[in-house]
Amino acid sequence: MTTEFDAQGFYDGLVAHGLIVPVRVQGAFGRGAVFEDVLERFNALVSRLSSGDGADHYTFPPVIDRTIIERTDYLDSFPHLAGTVFSFFGKEKQARELSERVHSGQPWSDLQGITDVCLNPAACYPVYPTIAGTLPAGGRLITMTNWVYRHEPSPEPTRMQSFRVREFVRAGAPDDVLAWRDQWLERGVSLLRSLGLPATPDVATDPFFGRAGKMLAASQKELKLKFEVLVPVLSLESPTAVCSFNYHQEHFGHVFGIHTQDGREAHTACLGFGLERVVMALFKTHGFDPRAWPTQVRDRLWP
Numbered sequence: 560m561t562t563e564f565d566a567q568g569f570y571d572g573l574v575a576h577g578l579i580v581p582v583r584v585q586g587a588f589g590r591g592a593v594f595e596d597v598l599e600r601f602n603a604l605v606s607r608l609s610s611g612d613g614a615d616h617y618t619f620p621p622v623i624d625r626t627i628i629e630r631t632d633y634l635d636s637f638p639h640l641a642g643t644v645f646s647f648f649g650k651e652k653q654a655r656e657l658s659e660r661v662h663s664g665q666p667w668s669d670l671q672g673i674t675d676v677c678l679n680p681a682a683c684y685p686v687y688p689t690i691a692g693t694l695p696a697g698g699r700l701i702t703m704t705n706w707v708y709r710h711e712p713s714p715e716p717t718r719m720q721s722f723r724v725r726e727f728v729r730a731g732a733p734d735d736v737l738a739w740r741d742q743w744l745e746r747g748v749s750l751l752r753s754l755g756l757p758a759t760p761d762v763a764t765d766p767f768f769g770r771a772g773k774m775l776a777a778s779q780k781e782l783k784l785k786f787e788v789l790v791p792v793l794s795l796e797s798p799t800a801v802c803s804f805n806y807h808q809e810h811f812g813h814v815f816g817i818h819t820q821d822g823r824e825a826h827t828a829c830l831g832f833g834l835e836r837v838v839m840a841l842f843k844t845h846g847f848d849p850r851a852w853p854t855q856v857r858d859r860l861w862p
């Protein structure tokens with residue numbers, strides 16, 4: 560068990576035990592076989608816990624239709640986190656110029672143009688366009704494991720530019736959606752605590768951009784639209800969010816034309832387990848070798 564809270568020391572320990580593989584870019588690293596095994600075991604545990612919920616299971620690529628982030632105002636609130644995809648649209652002359660610039664170390668990005676896709680900034684985003692229209696009685700529940708991109712490079716191992724989230728999205732009437740979120744908040748805390756993690760729920764805010772973002776964050780906190788489940792990984796004073804719960808009210812219902820059977824705009828909520836963060840919390844709490852973890856934890860993950 561690693562008892563000291565030191566971001567660099569924890570990162571070095573993950574590397575030394577072959578759990579992650581460094582690359583040149585901050586916030587991007589490879590995952591070793593043991594790391595991936597623990598991640599897959601935890602994800603499977605979430606599946607077992609939710610098996611009776613009747614969720615539809617989807618798989619989406621790590622890119623989404625660029626108009627999603629345009630229509631949802633993501634670029635108003637989080638322009639600093641977005642990752643758009645550019646590609647080459649030129650002809651042979653421009654291709655030669657591109658090659659010359661690359662090999663001479665000159666800037667070359669102006670020779671590319673924006674594509675119709677962007678990197679997915681939130682695990683739930685691909686879902687909403689697919690459920691446009693009138694929901695069935697009782698609404699919809701969808702789950703998926705998605706890659707997410709956030710442009711926030713950092714040497715801290717828990718602050719990744721590319722990571723996976725086990726996500727659930729609930730759409731329906733306001734009371735049903737809120738009841739589902741509250742049920743899963745309790746469920747999520749219990750699940751993490753059953754793995755020996757000192758998990759604590761708390762009201763939270765998203766990292767909105769700029770001065771206007773401070774007002775949005777204050778409103779979000781006052782209305783308790785976002786909760787996180789926190790576990791000390793790098794710090795006792797500032798524990799790491801390993802799970803988040805967001806209530807969007809009618810925002811996505813309005814943007815994408817999602818309605819309940821009575822014709823009202825549907826409300827939505829989502830919850831996501833940050834899979835890499837949960838795995839790191841397990842390594843921090845129980846040590847770098849899963850074979851030495853407490854029996855009750857191993858029994859939950861390796862039944």
